[in-house]
Amino acid sequence: MADVRLELAPFDSGAALAAFGAAHPQAGGIVSFLGQVRLEGEVEALELRHFAPLTLPGMEALAATAEARWLLAGLLVIHRSGLMHPGDPIVLVAAAARHRRDAFAAAEFIMDHLKSDSWFWKRELAAGQWRWIEPRAEDHADIARW
């Protein structure tokens, strides 16, 4: 039921969210999270790599878990892979629900898991050098909450 997408090219997060909202007029509440490449320091570009046999299936399983755990009217999960620049959207999660508590919890649950245990590898380009980003202890603390 959830709409789960792995995008390999830039996507229009506003249009995606508007379409999702229009598709769920009965929901009452929609919580969304939009993550963009930060405009900061010397980072010129960000690249996410994925492993096709696992990455999208993992996102779909995560969405199914959220749908089983909270009462949702709709769920949208879009994640970029590939080369991105500051300001580009990386991830958009939107959860529609009758009760806003469900929508908030589902969106945050999905973000915590996407950020920590989804099948992506990330590197940054700064001062002409690519550098792989290592996992962060903070991300693992985030998913321990659930």
Place this chain on the structure above:
Amino acid sequence: MADVRLELAPFDSGAALAAFGAAHPQAGGIVSFLGQVRLEGEVEALELRHFAPLTLPGMEALAATAEARWLLAGLLVIHRSGLMHPGDPIVLVAAAARHRRDAFAAAEFIMDHLKSDSWFWKRELAAGQWRWIEPRAEDHADIARW
């Protein structure tokens, strides 16, 4: 610093959110909540009444509290008053932050307070009859969390 608005006519939540996102390219993460008039049952219209001397100042004070409590790059709070129909946006809250936990918490905090102790009175039109909506115990439980 927060952008807080009491709207007396329908507003375009997608455009407002897009403008907010464009204004905060350094944020990294934006959490939003959109509440719309539900399309359900026999409800034909919803009316919110406000009390001008208290309603917008109360919303501004709430936004200031959230800004003092979480590290936010930006905060948008738009609430309708007046006559609304199913599908119309009632409330849009968006919080931009470097750390997504701050953005989620601030948005949910603001929604819980807007829903329970903001200066609005609500009535519904169903089967040709207007009926005032009484406060819900659930809403008070929600703000007790904070």
Place this chain on the structure above:
Amino acid sequence: MAMLLFLGRLEDRAGAPQQVLALAGPTPLAGVLDRLPAELAAALVAPGVRMARNGTLVSPQGLVIDDGDELAFLPPVSGG
């Protein structure tokens, strides 16, 4: 003259969102309420109803309404 405002369901009780009341001079709240139908007066001081004079929340204890004042009766909010 003072202006009384009735918010939310109090509007239905009063039959209008507002009412003008001629005052001879500074009048205690009880004196204002005496000028209204008993059932409405009781609803205006029911538990949970707050009051704002000229846009500022005030305690009903010792409240005096003067000529030109606006007194709003605010029942429990239903929220946004």
Place this chain on the structure above:
Amino acid sequence: MAMLLFLGRLEDRAGAPQQVLALAGPTPLAGVLDRLPAELAAALVAPGVRMARNGTLVSPQGLVIDDGDELAFLPPVSGG
């Protein structure tokens, strides 16, 4: 021939995202690793590195790679 895939920082260690390896027949993981530079081989079995054969996560214990197989080495994810 088998295809080895190196994800994330293992790509830098290997000098390429993938490498083709001619196999004489079914070959245990140790036999595959013996064909690679020692430093790379050590990085591929470092703690936290998982393996997927033909797109399915597998345990390195008893793992045998056959002609036509794809073996991916997946270091700890950095997340989305």
